Amino acid sequence: MSREKKISIKEIANISGVSVATVSRVINDNGRFSAETKRKVLKVIEETGYETNYIAKSLRMNKSNTIGILVPDISNTFFSNVVQEIESVLFEDGYATIICNTARSKEKEQAYIKMLKSKMIDGLIVISGFSDFETDDLSESLPVVCIDRKIKLNSHTILIESNHYQGGFDATEELITKGSKNNIILTQHNRLSSTVERLSGFKAAQKKYGLPTTDNSIIAIDMNKNHSRSEAIKSALYPRLATEEGISGIFAINDRLAIEAVRVILNFGLKIPSDVKVVGFDDDPISRYCYPPLTTMQHNVGVIASKACQALVGIIQQSTDPLTSHEVVPVKLIRRETT
Amino acid sequence: MSREKKISIKEIANISGVSVATVSRVINDNGRFSAETKRKVLKVIEETGYETNYIAKSLRMNKSNTIGILVPDISNTFFSNVVQEIESVLFEDGYATIICNTARSKEKEQAYIKMLKSKMIDGLIVISGFSDFETDDLSESLPVVCIDRKIKLNSHTILIESNHYQGGFDATEELITKGSKNNIILTQHNRLSSTVERLSGFKAAQKKYGLPTTDNSIIAIDMNKNHSRSEAIKSALYPRLATEEGISGIFAINDRLAIEAVRVILNFGLKIPSDVKVVGFDDDPISRYCYPPLTTMQHNVGVIASKACQALVGIIQQSTDPLTSHEVVPVKLIRRETT
DNA sequence: TTGTATGCGTTATCAT
DNA sequence: ATGATAACGCATACAA
Numbered sequence: 001m002s003r004e005k006k007i008s009i010k011e012i013a014n015i016s017g018v019s020v021a022t023v024s025r026v027i028n029d030n031g032r033f034s035a036e037t038k039r040k041v042l043k044v045i046e047e048t049g050y051e052t053n054y055i056a057k058s059l060r061m062n063k064s065n066t067i068g069i070l071v072p073d074i075s076n077t078f079f080s081n082v083v084q085e086i087e088s089v090l091f092e093d094g095y096a097t098i099i100c101n102t103a104r105s106k107e108k109e110q111a112y113i114k115m116l117k118s119k120m121i122d123g124l125i126v127i128s129g130f131s132d133f134e135t136d137d138l139s140e141s142l143p144v145v146c147i148d149r150k151i152k153l154n155s156h157t158i159l160i161e162s163n164h165y166q167g168g169f170d171a172t173e174e175l176i177t178k179g180s181k182n183n184i185i186l187t188q189h190n191r192l193s194s195t196v197e198r199l200s201g202f203k204a205a206q207k208k209y210g211l212p213t214t215d216n217s218i219i220a221i222d223m224n225k226n227h228s229r230s231e232a233i234k235s236a237l238y239p240r241l242a243t244e245e246g247i248s249g250i251f252a253i254n255d256r257l258a259i260e261a262v263r264v265i266l267n268f269g270l271k272i273p274s275d276v277k278v279v280g281f282d283d284d285p286i287s288r289y290c291y292p293p294l295t296t297m298q299h300n301v302g303v304i305a306s307k308a309c310q311a312l313v314g315i316i317q318q319s320t321d322p323l324t325s326h327e328v329v330p331v332k333l334i335r336r337e338t339t
Numbered sequence: 340m341s342r343e344k345k346i347s348i349k350e351i352a353n354i355s356g357v358s359v360a361t362v363s364r365v366i367n368d369n370g371r372f373s374a375e376t377k378r379k380v381l382k383v384i385e386e387t388g389y390e391t392n393y394i395a396k397s398l399r400m401n402k403s404n405t406i407g408i409l410v411p412d413i414s415n416t417f418f419s420n421v422v423q424e425i426e427s428v429l430f431e432d433g434y435a436t437i438i439c440n441t442a443r444s445k446e447k448e449q450a451y452i453k454m455l456k457s458k459m460i461d462g463l464i465v466i467s468g469f470s471d472f473e474t475d476d477l478s479e480s481l482p483v484v485c486i487d488r489k490i491k492l493n494s495h496t497i498l499i500e501s502n503h504y505q506g507g508f509d510a511t512e513e514l515i516t517k518g519s520k521n522n523i524i525l526t527q528h529n530r531l532s533s534t535v536e537r538l539s540g541f542k543a544a545q546k547k548y549g550l551p552t553t554d555n556s557i558i559a560i561d562m563n564k565n566h567s568r569s570e571a572i573k574s575a576l577y578p579r580l581a582t583e584e585g586i587s588g589i590f591a592i593n594d595r596l597a598i599e600a601v602r603v604i605l606n607f608g609l610k611i612p613s614d615v616k617v618v619g620f621d622d623d624p625i626s627r628y629c630y631p632p633l634t635t636m637q638h639n640v641g642v643i644a645s646k647a648c649q650a651l652v653g654i655i656q657q658s659t660d661p662l663t664s665h666e667v668v669p670v671k672l673i674r675r676e677t678t
Numbered sequence: 679t680t681g682t683a684t685g686c687g688t689t690a691t692c693a694t
Numbered sequence: 695a696t697g698a699t700a701a702c703g704c705a706t707a708c709a710a
């Protein structure tokens with residue numbers, strides 16, 4: 001493996017008999033050179049297979065045409081879809097993308113931010129994650145757009161998010177209009193804004209139809225011990241299934257939870273959707289293939305990604321604050337066989 | 340948003356009243372400075388919040404402590420798991436990771452390689468993808484390790500892959516030992532080495548048990564038109580299900596295909612696994628939750644990732660060829676309810 | 679239209 | 695133990 005030295009602008013200049021400045025000009029097409037020299041230089045570049053050293057360019061220009069993405073868990077379907085979409089439009093815009101998987105670790109997140117800044121990234125996209133770190137301080141010195149991650153009010157940071165409130169509302173309304181009166185929300189113990197909003201939507205829908213939301217309406221699973229998640233759901237649900245006024249509708253905050261719930265219910269001996277109806281969230285591929293196929297809320301990944309990119313690139317290139325700093329994109333009910 | 344100028348080594352030098360050389364020495368702990376100056380400089384660094392500019396460092400050192408990953412489709416579960424794992428160990432080793440989603444586009448792949456080289460990446464990991472591009476030329480000038488991607492024999496490139504042959508063999512043997520005599524392989528039209536190997540495994544297992552592999556044993560779906568994939572499987576399978584000597588076992592080359600096949604069979608009115616048995620490949624999460632839960636082959640993502648990183652980092656740091664240039668890691672049968 | 683010279687932030691060589 | 699300075703590859707202000 002011979003790492004042959006790469007050819008630089010200087011070589012090109014020597015070979016074609018002009019100065020480095022001139023070479024630089026024709027490469028960047030800045031004008032101020034004759035057609036003849038252009039031809040000459042381009043020919044040499046072609047022959048030598050010269051390629052720009054973006055490290056040097058970045059150092060000189062103080063920008064890298066690179067943007068960073070912080071994502072908590074790339075193996076999560078929704079996240080990876082968003083990332084993939086973002087990467088695609090950014091690529092079109094001429095930006096490279098550094099995807100950083102923070103594994104929900106605050107330390108890793110900080111380390112990555114440091115690394116990204118030292119790489120002179122032009123902008124940063126932060127997807128979800130817990131909001132207790134200071135994106136705000138960050139956005140003072142760097143264009144930042146967040147996706148599904150609440151930030152301080154006085155922030156320069158832009159926020160793009162799914163309408164989790166509406167999602168929670170529509171999901172719950174689906175349960176109700178399909179005939180379920182005794183509904184609960186199956187949620188998790190965390191402080192994600194998306195979780196909070198979905199709960200609000202649930203409550204609002206309940207209220208609209210004159211249904212109460214009590215402590216009993218909320219079952220929150222602790223995600224710390226993943227292995228027993230299924231057990232946790234089981235022990236929370238079983239006693240509530242047997243009673244006179246048993247649970248007849250479940251809005252689960254994500255599809256994984258929903259599917260676990262479905263299993264528990266089926267094992268208990270109840271029918272879905274006749275005895276109890278279930279709605280999930282995220283439209284994970286598993287919701288299409290599980291049994292029975294799961295009614296769920298679908299994110300509009302395409303517009304989330306494009307809005308995020310549009311906002312970020314806008315503020316990078318104009319170096320000015322954009323018109324809207326908060327976009328909320330609707331989610332859509334996908335009706336399948338659990339309601 | 341005030342992009343305040345970042346502080347450099349020069350400032351540190353001025354403030355602490357030493358030269359830039361000295362500052363650089365204490366930062367890199369190269370010795371040749373007094374304890375006193377060290378203390379002094381470190382204090383200033385602390386106070387000012389100085390952070391190394393890795394762009395400049397990279398330019399000077401001709402290395403970036405960054406490695407690139409080329410992945411065809413980050414939303415594919417297996418790929419995203421591998422990437423996540425790789426990212427994790429590389430992070431521990433002090434390397435940043437640039438994940439590039441090539442979307443199976445040759446143009447994008449080339450563009451990304453160009454970009455990565457110009458960013459002075461220290462190494463490259465290529466996951467799957469079609470083998471008709473020249474990783475070989477690449478590996479002349481850059482440490483490269485491939486995962487599940489066949490390359491030319493004379494190559495410097497290292498290859499880590501799942502044992503697709505063994506996977507195909509074990510999957511098929513599972514069908515046979517569970518009582519199925521009339522087996523087919525459900526595959527796709529592509530030239531991926533993994534596809535080819537799985538087919539070989541299928542044939543070998545058939546042969547071992549005195550079962551023939553004819554043209555009729557192979558059903559290859561065209562993936563071009565995704566929307567009609569389900570239809571394609573249906574029309575391929577239906578006529579073969581009705582006959583006297585109907586299909587009793589299907590080895591599907593991936594879980595998506597397997598699940599579609601399961602649906603077709605169920606719709607046809609046959610029982611699984613009593614009438615026909617199915618084995619998939621990849622252990623996608625959907626295989627756990629689909630109905631009935633799918634027997635499938637599980638990759639050992641952890642060792643694939645760690646072997647890949649180990650190999651890459653080894654050749655980067657020692658700048659020498661590693662002992663083994665080809666590692667094959669076993670896959671594991673996960674027995675669920677389709678066999 | 680073209681060339682010279684300077685600087686981006688580092689590290690490394692060579693003095694001192 | 696420390697400092698001055700060159701060099702990495704590039705873009706640009708200024709001079710010609």
